[in-house]
Amino acid sequence: MNQTSNAPRRAVRSGGFRRQQIGSGATAFLLGSVAAACAGLLAPAASEAQEAGAYAVVGATIHTVAEGVIENGTIVMRDGRIIAVGQDVEVPPGAEVVNGEGKHVYPGMIDAFSSLGLTEIGAVPATNDQSELGNWNPHLNAHTAIHPASEHIPVARANGITHTLSAPGGGGTGIAGQATLIHLDGWSVEEMEITESAAMVVSWPSLGGRGRGRFGGGGGGGNFREAQRRFDEQVGEMEDWFEAALHYRDALASGSTRVTRDLQLESLARVLDGGMKLIVRANGHREITSAVEFAEKWELDIAIAGATGAREIADMLAEKNIPVILGPVQRTPSGRDAAYDDPNTLPGVLRGAGVDIAFATFNSSDSRTLPYEAANSVSWGLPRDAAMEAVTLGAARILGVQDRLGSLEVGKVGNVIVTDGDPLEITTRIEHVFIRGMPSDMDNKHDRLWEKYRNRPDSRPVVTTTT
Amino acid sequence: MKRLVLGAIGAVLVGGAAGAAAPAQAQETPVLITGATILTAAEPFKIENGAVLFEDGRIRAAGPADEVDAPANATVIDGQGMFVTPGIVDAHSHIASDATNEGSVSVSSMVSIKDVIDPTDISIYREAAGGTTTSHVMHGSANPIGGQNAVIKHRWGSDAAGMLMDAPPTIKFALGENPKRSNSNTIPGVPQRYPATRMGVMDVIRQAFTDAAEYRARWEAYEELVARGDRSAIPPRRDLRLDPLVGVLNGEILVHAHSYRADEILQLMRVAEEFGFRIHVFQHVLEGYRVADEMREHGASASTFSDWWAYKVEAYEAIPHNAAIMTRRGILVSINSDSSEEGRHLNQEAAKTMKWGGLTEEEALATVTINPAVQLGIDDRVGSLEAGKDADVVLWENYPLSSFAKVRTTWVDGEVVFDVDADMAMRAERETEKQRLREMLGEAEADEAESDETGAARLRGGRGPGNRSEERAGI
Amino acid sequence: MSHRIAAGTASRGAALTTVALTTLLLGSAEVAAQHFPNQTPAGPPFFALQGARIVTGSGAEIENGTVVIGNGLIEAVGENVSIPGDARVFDVSGMTVYPGLFDALSEVGLAGGDDGGPGGGGGGGGGLAALLAAQQGVTPSDGPEDRPATNSWVSAADMLDPEAGDIERWRDAGFTTAFLIPGDGIVTGQGAVVNFGGSAREMVVKAPAALRITMSGAGFRSYPGSLMGVISYVRQLYLDAAHADQYAARYEASPRGRNRPVYDRALGPVQDAIRGGWPTLFPADEVREIRRAIRLGNDTGARVVLTGGHEAYGLADEIAASGAPVLVSLAWPRRNNNADPEAEETLASLERRAYAPTTPARLEEAGATWAFYSDDSGGPSAVMENVRKAMEHGLSQDAALRALTVSPARIYGVEAQLGTVEEGKIANLVVADGDIFAEETTVTMVFVDGKPFETGEARGERPEAPPEVDISGSWVLSLNNDSQEASAELEVDEDGHVSGIIVGERGEQQITGGWVSGTEFEISARATVGPGRVVEAVYSGVIEDGEMTGSVQMGQFTMDFTGTRPGGGR
Incomplete structure (x- = not known):
C-alpha cells in the first residue's frame, strides 16, 4: 500500500479553530458552563473530513473487541471514520485496499498512562519534562511540553500503540498536573491531541512514608505511627487545596469582582465541576481506599493508576465503579513472602470482581511493550479477550473516549492495526497502522538503524598492533 | 507425581529464611517427562511427542517418546500439550549477592562476588519460577576494571557454597558513562574520581595491565631466583588487585566487558590485543550491531538486552535488532536480564529476537540457553537437553517463546526448585508455619487460636530448628 | 544492705580510694611520691565472706562456706576455712556468692x-x-x-x-x-x-x-x-602483615642493598x-x-x-x-x-x-x-x-x-586469673540474695580486685522522687528548630527506668538507660552516625503539660528539642 505523504493533509488541519475553542471554553468554564467547554473539545475538527480518503482492509479476521470476531471480513474507513465492518461490505470505489488474507485487524492499542513525548533520554535532565518542581501543580498541562518529534513515538506506533495518556508525574506526593490524551501521529501536538485536559494526575500520599521503607513496617525498623501522621497531614493538605478551589469557584460565581484569577485553583475547580477526571496514583489498598473516600466526599470522577495492592479491595472498587489503570505487570512482587505471580494474577482478580481495567507502561521508551503487560496476565486468569479489551476499549472507557475509540465499530474513529496474529503475542508483526482513518508511517529510528547496519559492507581487515 | 514434587519444594520454602541449609540435595528419584514437545537447544532442536529422562541429577536421554525408557522407580510426568526446554542461563545478573559495586576505586579487581553470595535472596526462587536455573552474578559497572563474578545455580534452599558453580573465573570490565560517572552525583568532600572520559577509561585499563605485566615479571624473576637456590630472595608482595589481572593476561580469567557505544567496544578490543588477551564477552553491547565484524574478528561474543533503550545517552542508538544483526554477522549472542524482574521471563525476551530482526526459533532459544552457557564456559554442563548434562530442565504449560508462556515445573540438578502446584501448597504451609511461630513467641492473635493444636502437636513432634535440614530432605 | 559495708567504701569515692590501693598493690613509687591524704577511708584490703552458699564455677557448690580475700586475690575458699584475724568479716549467711560476671x-x-x-x-x-x-x-x-x-x-x-x-x-x-x-x-x-x-x-x-x-x-x-571490598581488604591486610614480617627479617639480616621496610x-x-x-x-x-x-x-x-x-x-x-x-x-x-x-x-x-x-x-x-x-x-x-x-x-x-x-x-586467655571462685584467682565476686538469674534476686555486694563495692540499691543516686509524669508511649521529637525530626517509643518500669527506641533521620537509636523523676527525665541512647560509628546521645529535660522540652547532647554537639505526642492534629 502507498504510504501517503503526511505533509499536505496535516498542513490543512492546524490553524486557529481549535485554539479558539479552547479559549472560549475556558471562559465559559469560568462562568460555570462546563458543558460548553467540553463540547468543543470532543467534536472532531470539521476540516479533517475533507482530507482523509477511503481505505479498506479486505478478507481479514476482524477483531472488533466490541462485537466479536468477523472471519473473512472487511473494514472500510472514510473521512477518518469507520464506515463499514462486516463480511458483506462493499469497498467504495477509489479506496486504497489492503489485502487482509491471513491477516488480523484490531483496534489500535492505548497506553493508558505514559510519558510519551515528555522525555527522551532518561539520564539527561535536559530531555525530561514530565516532572516539575513543587508538589502542587494542577495548572500544568502535559500538552505544553509534548515533543511530537520524539523518537519514542514512531517506535511505539510501529508496534500498534496508537494512543496514550501522556501524563506528568514523578516527584513527590501532590498534584502533578493535567494529562493529555494524544494519538501518536501528528506534526504538532495540536494535531495529536484528543483531549487536552484528559485527567488531573495526583500522587496520593503513601503510608510507606518518606524515605521509603524506613517507616514501612514489617519485621524490621520503622515507625508506622509516624508514617500515619505524615499520611494524614498530606491528605489534609490535599483537602485544603480542594477546599480552596471550591471557595474560589463559589467566590467567582457570586459575581464578586474582587477575586483575582488563580491559575492553580482555576484548574482544580474544573476537576470539582466534573470537567476533568482525577487519576490517582496509589498502590496500597489503604491509600486507594483513602483516595476513593476523598473522591466520594468531593464527588469526583476518579480512576486509580498503579493499584498494585488493590487485590483486597477488588469488590469495593467494582461496587463503586472505580476503574484501575494497571501496570506494570512485569514487576517483582513486593515483600519477601509475596506470591511469585502476584503481579500476574492481579489483573484477572480485579476483572473477575467486575473492575474496569486498563494497562499502562508508565514509561516512554518501553511504551511498545504495552501488549505484553496485558499478555502476562493471561496465563494467570485474565481471559484473553479481556486482556485485549483492556488495552483498547477498556482504556478508552476509562479515559472517557469510548464513543470514538477502542473498538472497530461503524462511526468510530479509524484507529486500526493490521497484524499477522494476536498483537499481545511478542512474535506478532504489526504490518499497518491507521490513525484517524489514515495510514501511519511505520518507519522509526530502530528500523532505520537496522536497515543501515544490516547492510553495512563487510569491514575492511584491521591491522592490529600487538606489541 | 504431584505429591512428590510438592513435598520437596514445600520443605525448601518453609525453611527458606535463615537457611542453615546444607548443600543441594541429590536427586533421589529418576524423572521421565513424556509426550511433550522438547526444545533441546541442541540437535535435533525440536522433538514432537518427545521425552526427557533424568536421574542422579543428570540427563540420561532426550528423544522421541517411544525411544526413551524409564526405570521402574521413575516418576513419570505426562507432558502432553506441554513444552520442555533446558533451564535458562542468565549471562548477566545481580541477584543473590550482598554487594554489587566496589565503587570507591577505578580498579576493583581484588573483590569477588563469590565472597558475598546471599543464598536467601528470594529472587533465586522467583527467577526459577520463570525457568532460570543458572545466573552469572556480576560485579557492577562502577569501574573500568571491576571485580570478579560468580556463576550460581538456582538451587533454592542450599547454602552459598552449594549455589556456586565450578565455572571458569570471569571478571567485569566497564566502559562509558558508568565508570566515568556521567550520571552520578559527586560526593561532597570527596574528590572526583578519575577517569571522567572514555580516554581516561582506556588509560586506567592500559595502566592496570602495564602494572600487571610488571608484577608478573617480578614474580617470574623471584621464582627464577628460588629455582636457582637463592634462599635470601624476598618474594614480591602479593597484590590481590593485580593477581586477577595476571590471570587475564594468562588467559585464565574471562573478561566480560560492560559496553554501549561502538567506538568504546572497538577501543577495548585494541587495548586487549595490545596486551595479548581477548575480550571474551561484551555485555550490554547495545551498539554491537555497528562493529559486529570487528567483534567477530577479535573473537568476542555478545550478551545484550532484548529491547531496552533511551535510558541514557549511550543507549539512545540501541535497537532491538541488535541481537539479530550480530547473530547474522557470525557472533555468538545471548540475551541477559541485568535485573531480577527481567530474569523471570528471559524466554519472552528471547522471543523478541524473532520479532526484531527475524531470528529463528532455534536461534532465539539459544540466546538464553546454550549461547550464554558457552559464554560462561559451562556449555559442557548446562544450556541444552543432551544426555550427560546437568538435569536443569523446565516444563512449560505452553509455548515458551511467547508472552503467554508459563512455567509448570523447574528442576535444577534433577531437583524440583519450582512447581506451580507446590507453590500454591507452600503458601498455605507458610501461613501455618508463621502462625505456629507466632504462638511460640506468644504473639498469636486470639481469633487464630484454632490452629493452636496443630502448632502444639508439631512442637511435641520436635519440630524445631535442630532438625530443619532433615525436614528439607524428608517431608 | 548498706549496713554491711562501711559507708566510706562506696564507689563514688573509688577514684581517691584507689590511690591508696594502688600503692599497696603495685608499690608504685610515682604514686607514693605524690602523697595526698585519703579523702575517703580505706581500710586494710583483707576481707572474708562467711556463711554463704558458694557457686564456685569450678566444681561442686559449697553449701555453707567462706571466701577469704587478701590483697585483691582469693586466698581461700571452702567450708572449713580459717579466717585471718586482720580480715574484716561479712556475715553473708543466706546469700550466694558467685564468680564476678564477665x-x-x-x-x-x-x-x-x-x-x-x-x-x-x-x-x-x-x-x-x-x-x-x-x-x-x-x-x-x-x-x-x-x-x-x-x-x-x-x-x-x-x-x-x-x-x-x-x-x-x-x-x-x-x-x-x-x-x-x-x-x-x-x-x-x-x-x-x-x-x-x-x-x-x-x-x-x-x-x-x-x-x-x-x-x-x-x-x-x-x-x-562494600562488603566484598572489606573481605578483600582484610585478606590483603593479613598478606601484607605476613609479608612485612618476612621482609623485615630478611632486611635485618642483611640491610645492605635492600630498601628499608616502609x-x-x-x-x-x-x-x-x-x-x-x-x-x-x-x-x-x-x-x-x-x-x-x-x-x-x-x-x-x-x-x-x-x-x-x-x-x-x-x-x-x-x-x-x-x-x-x-x-x-x-x-x-x-x-x-x-x-x-x-x-x-x-x-x-x-x-x-x-x-x-x-x-x-x-x-x-x-x-x-x-x-x-x-x-x-x-x-x-x-x-x-x-x-x-x-x-x-x-x-x-x-x-x-x-x-x-x-x-x-x-x-580471652585469662581463665587462670578469672572466671571461678578458686584460690589464687582475682577476687571478683558477686554476693546475691538468691539465684543470680532469678528475676527477684538482688545483688547486694560486689568485689572487684578484692575491693568491696556497695550496690546501687543501697546508694540511690538517681533523683529519688517518683515519676510525676508519664513518659511512656510515642513521642515526636523536633530537634534544632524543626530542622530534624525523630520519633520515640518509650517504656518505663516501676522504678522509673526508661527503655525503648528512638528513630531519627539517620536511623534507630537504641536506648541504653534513662530515668524519670518528678517532671525531669534523662535518656541515654546509642546512635549510629556513620558506618561502624556509634555516638552516645543523652536527651534530658522536663515534661510539662504533656510536652517535652530539653536538649540532646550527641558527642560534642548539643541541640534543643521539643517532644509532642503524635497525632495531635494535622
Missing part, C-alpha cells in the same frame, strides 16, 4: 562518650576520636595500601575512663569484668580484659587481648566501600596477632556471615571469634567443628512494635525471633565454645532477662553461668 564484648568504660569528641563510643578521648573520625570520614582511600580504617594500633587499655557512669551500673548488677574494644573502623583496635573498678591502670587485666574486625565499608567514598603502624599489631594467635572478633550474626567469617579465618590465619550468633542455632555442629568460639549477643531480635500493623512480618523474621534464643542451648549441646555478651540489649536487667529467655529455651543454669564467667575468660 561481659564478653562491651564498650562500657571506654572514654569518649560524654566529654570526648564525635568518636563517641570508641573514639577514646577527644583527640583520638577526632583523629579517627577525620581519617575515616574525610580522607578517601585509594586502595589496600592506604589503611585509614585499620586502627589496629589503637588500644582499649589506653582509652579507659574509670569515671564512666555506666561502669557502676553494670557493676551493680554483678558485672565485674568486661572485654572492651573500640568500635571504629574495619580493624577497630586491640581489646582489653578490664575489671570494673579502680583506676585506669588498675582496671586492665590483659591487654592486648584480641583484635576486632567489623565488616562495614565506606560506600563510594573510600576503599573499601613504616606502617597498622601492620605491627596484625603481625603480632598472627604470631600470637590473638582471638579476632568478626561480626557473624546471620548464617552467611558465620560461614564467611569462618572461611575468612581459614584463608587469613586469623583466629576467628564469631560475634552475634543469632542464627547460629542451625549451624551449631558446623561451628563446633570449626573450633571458632561464639560470642552470643544478648540483644535477641525483637518485634518492631512501631511497625505498620498490616505489614505482615516475614517468615524469615519470625524464625529469627523464635529461634535466636535457642542458639545458646544448641551451641552447648554441640560442644562449641561460647560466651554471652550484652550488646545493645538495653542494660543489665535486660541482659538478665534475655539470659532467662535462653534458659527457657533449654539452656542450663550452669551453662548460662559459665557463659558469663569462665567461658569468656577462657576465650
Whole structure:
C-alpha cells in the first residue's frame, strides 16, 4: 500500500479553530458552563473530513473487541471514520485496499498512562519534562511540553500503540498536573491531541512514608505511627487545596469582582465541576481506599493508576465503579513472602470482581511493550479477550473516549492495526497502522538503524598492533 | 507425581529464611517427562511427542517418546500439550549477592562476588519460577576494571557454597558513562574520581595491565631466583588487585566487558590485543550491531538486552535488532536480564529476537540457553537437553517463546526448585508455619487460636530448628 | 544492705580510694611520691565472706562456706576455712556468692562518650576520636595500601575512663569484668580484659587481648566501600602483615642493598596477632556471615571469634567443628512494635525471633565454645532477662553461668586469673540474695580486685522522687528548630527506668538507660552516625503539660528539642 505523504493533509488541519475553542471554553468554564467547554473539545475538527480518503482492509479476521470476531471480513474507513465492518461490505470505489488474507485487524492499542513525548533520554535532565518542581501543580498541562518529534513515538506506533495518556508525574506526593490524551501521529501536538485536559494526575500520599521503607513496617525498623501522621497531614493538605478551589469557584460565581484569577485553583475547580477526571496514583489498598473516600466526599470522577495492592479491595472498587489503570505487570512482587505471580494474577482478580481495567507502561521508551503487560496476565486468569479489551476499549472507557475509540465499530474513529496474529503475542508483526482513518508511517529510528547496519559492507581487515 | 514434587519444594520454602541449609540435595528419584514437545537447544532442536529422562541429577536421554525408557522407580510426568526446554542461563545478573559495586576505586579487581553470595535472596526462587536455573552474578559497572563474578545455580534452599558453580573465573570490565560517572552525583568532600572520559577509561585499563605485566615479571624473576637456590630472595608482595589481572593476561580469567557505544567496544578490543588477551564477552553491547565484524574478528561474543533503550545517552542508538544483526554477522549472542524482574521471563525476551530482526526459533532459544552457557564456559554442563548434562530442565504449560508462556515445573540438578502446584501448597504451609511461630513467641492473635493444636502437636513432634535440614530432605 | 559495708567504701569515692590501693598493690613509687591524704577511708584490703552458699564455677557448690580475700586475690575458699584475724568479716549467711560476671564484648568504660569528641563510643578521648573520625570520614582511600580504617594500633587499655557512669551500673548488677574494644573502623583496635573498678591502670587485666574486625565499608567514598571490598581488604591486610614480617627479617639480616621496610603502624599489631594467635572478633550474626567469617579465618590465619550468633542455632555442629568460639549477643531480635500493623512480618523474621534464643542451648549441646555478651540489649536487667529467655529455651543454669564467667575468660586467655571462685584467682565476686538469674534476686555486694563495692540499691543516686509524669508511649521529637525530626517509643518500669527506641533521620537509636523523676527525665541512647560509628546521645529535660522540652547532647554537639505526642492534629 502507498504510504501517503503526511505533509499536505496535516498542513490543512492546524490553524486557529481549535485554539479558539479552547479559549472560549475556558471562559465559559469560568462562568460555570462546563458543558460548553467540553463540547468543543470532543467534536472532531470539521476540516479533517475533507482530507482523509477511503481505505479498506479486505478478507481479514476482524477483531472488533466490541462485537466479536468477523472471519473473512472487511473494514472500510472514510473521512477518518469507520464506515463499514462486516463480511458483506462493499469497498467504495477509489479506496486504497489492503489485502487482509491471513491477516488480523484490531483496534489500535492505548497506553493508558505514559510519558510519551515528555522525555527522551532518561539520564539527561535536559530531555525530561514530565516532572516539575513543587508538589502542587494542577495548572500544568502535559500538552505544553509534548515533543511530537520524539523518537519514542514512531517506535511505539510501529508496534500498534496508537494512543496514550501522556501524563506528568514523578516527584513527590501532590498534584502533578493535567494529562493529555494524544494519538501518536501528528506534526504538532495540536494535531495529536484528543483531549487536552484528559485527567488531573495526583500522587496520593503513601503510608510507606518518606524515605521509603524506613517507616514501612514489617519485621524490621520503622515507625508506622509516624508514617500515619505524615499520611494524614498530606491528605489534609490535599483537602485544603480542594477546599480552596471550591471557595474560589463559589467566590467567582457570586459575581464578586474582587477575586483575582488563580491559575492553580482555576484548574482544580474544573476537576470539582466534573470537567476533568482525577487519576490517582496509589498502590496500597489503604491509600486507594483513602483516595476513593476523598473522591466520594468531593464527588469526583476518579480512576486509580498503579493499584498494585488493590487485590483486597477488588469488590469495593467494582461496587463503586472505580476503574484501575494497571501496570506494570512485569514487576517483582513486593515483600519477601509475596506470591511469585502476584503481579500476574492481579489483573484477572480485579476483572473477575467486575473492575474496569486498563494497562499502562508508565514509561516512554518501553511504551511498545504495552501488549505484553496485558499478555502476562493471561496465563494467570485474565481471559484473553479481556486482556485485549483492556488495552483498547477498556482504556478508552476509562479515559472517557469510548464513543470514538477502542473498538472497530461503524462511526468510530479509524484507529486500526493490521497484524499477522494476536498483537499481545511478542512474535506478532504489526504490518499497518491507521490513525484517524489514515495510514501511519511505520518507519522509526530502530528500523532505520537496522536497515543501515544490516547492510553495512563487510569491514575492511584491521591491522592490529600487538606489541 | 504431584505429591512428590510438592513435598520437596514445600520443605525448601518453609525453611527458606535463615537457611542453615546444607548443600543441594541429590536427586533421589529418576524423572521421565513424556509426550511433550522438547526444545533441546541442541540437535535435533525440536522433538514432537518427545521425552526427557533424568536421574542422579543428570540427563540420561532426550528423544522421541517411544525411544526413551524409564526405570521402574521413575516418576513419570505426562507432558502432553506441554513444552520442555533446558533451564535458562542468565549471562548477566545481580541477584543473590550482598554487594554489587566496589565503587570507591577505578580498579576493583581484588573483590569477588563469590565472597558475598546471599543464598536467601528470594529472587533465586522467583527467577526459577520463570525457568532460570543458572545466573552469572556480576560485579557492577562502577569501574573500568571491576571485580570478579560468580556463576550460581538456582538451587533454592542450599547454602552459598552449594549455589556456586565450578565455572571458569570471569571478571567485569566497564566502559562509558558508568565508570566515568556521567550520571552520578559527586560526593561532597570527596574528590572526583578519575577517569571522567572514555580516554581516561582506556588509560586506567592500559595502566592496570602495564602494572600487571610488571608484577608478573617480578614474580617470574623471584621464582627464577628460588629455582636457582637463592634462599635470601624476598618474594614480591602479593597484590590481590593485580593477581586477577595476571590471570587475564594468562588467559585464565574471562573478561566480560560492560559496553554501549561502538567506538568504546572497538577501543577495548585494541587495548586487549595490545596486551595479548581477548575480550571474551561484551555485555550490554547495545551498539554491537555497528562493529559486529570487528567483534567477530577479535573473537568476542555478545550478551545484550532484548529491547531496552533511551535510558541514557549511550543507549539512545540501541535497537532491538541488535541481537539479530550480530547473530547474522557470525557472533555468538545471548540475551541477559541485568535485573531480577527481567530474569523471570528471559524466554519472552528471547522471543523478541524473532520479532526484531527475524531470528529463528532455534536461534532465539539459544540466546538464553546454550549461547550464554558457552559464554560462561559451562556449555559442557548446562544450556541444552543432551544426555550427560546437568538435569536443569523446565516444563512449560505452553509455548515458551511467547508472552503467554508459563512455567509448570523447574528442576535444577534433577531437583524440583519450582512447581506451580507446590507453590500454591507452600503458601498455605507458610501461613501455618508463621502462625505456629507466632504462638511460640506468644504473639498469636486470639481469633487464630484454632490452629493452636496443630502448632502444639508439631512442637511435641520436635519440630524445631535442630532438625530443619532433615525436614528439607524428608517431608 | 548498706549496713554491711562501711559507708566510706562506696564507689563514688573509688577514684581517691584507689590511690591508696594502688600503692599497696603495685608499690608504685610515682604514686607514693605524690602523697595526698585519703579523702575517703580505706581500710586494710583483707576481707572474708562467711556463711554463704558458694557457686564456685569450678566444681561442686559449697553449701555453707567462706571466701577469704587478701590483697585483691582469693586466698581461700571452702567450708572449713580459717579466717585471718586482720580480715574484716561479712556475715553473708543466706546469700550466694558467685564468680564476678564477665561481659564478653562491651564498650562500657571506654572514654569518649560524654566529654570526648564525635568518636563517641570508641573514639577514646577527644583527640583520638577526632583523629579517627577525620581519617575515616574525610580522607578517601585509594586502595589496600592506604589503611585509614585499620586502627589496629589503637588500644582499649589506653582509652579507659574509670569515671564512666555506666561502669557502676553494670557493676551493680554483678558485672565485674568486661572485654572492651573500640568500635571504629574495619580493624577497630586491640581489646582489653578490664575489671570494673579502680583506676585506669588498675582496671586492665590483659591487654592486648584480641583484635576486632567489623565488616562495614565506606560506600563510594573510600576503599573499601562494600562488603566484598572489606573481605578483600582484610585478606590483603593479613598478606601484607605476613609479608612485612618476612621482609623485615630478611632486611635485618642483611640491610645492605635492600630498601628499608616502609613504616606502617597498622601492620605491627596484625603481625603480632598472627604470631600470637590473638582471638579476632568478626561480626557473624546471620548464617552467611558465620560461614564467611569462618572461611575468612581459614584463608587469613586469623583466629576467628564469631560475634552475634543469632542464627547460629542451625549451624551449631558446623561451628563446633570449626573450633571458632561464639560470642552470643544478648540483644535477641525483637518485634518492631512501631511497625505498620498490616505489614505482615516475614517468615524469615519470625524464625529469627523464635529461634535466636535457642542458639545458646544448641551451641552447648554441640560442644562449641561460647560466651554471652550484652550488646545493645538495653542494660543489665535486660541482659538478665534475655539470659532467662535462653534458659527457657533449654539452656542450663550452669551453662548460662559459665557463659558469663569462665567461658569468656577462657576465650580471652585469662581463665587462670578469672572466671571461678578458686584460690589464687582475682577476687571478683558477686554476693546475691538468691539465684543470680532469678528475676527477684538482688545483688547486694560486689568485689572487684578484692575491693568491696556497695550496690546501687543501697546508694540511690538517681533523683529519688517518683515519676510525676508519664513518659511512656510515642513521642515526636523536633530537634534544632524543626530542622530534624525523630520519633520515640518509650517504656518505663516501676522504678522509673526508661527503655525503648528512638528513630531519627539517620536511623534507630537504641536506648541504653534513662530515668524519670518528678517532671525531669534523662535518656541515654546509642546512635549510629556513620558506618561502624556509634555516638552516645543523652536527651534530658522536663515534661510539662504533656510536652517535652530539653536538649540532646550527641558527642560534642548539643541541640534543643521539643517532644509532642503524635497525632495531635494535622
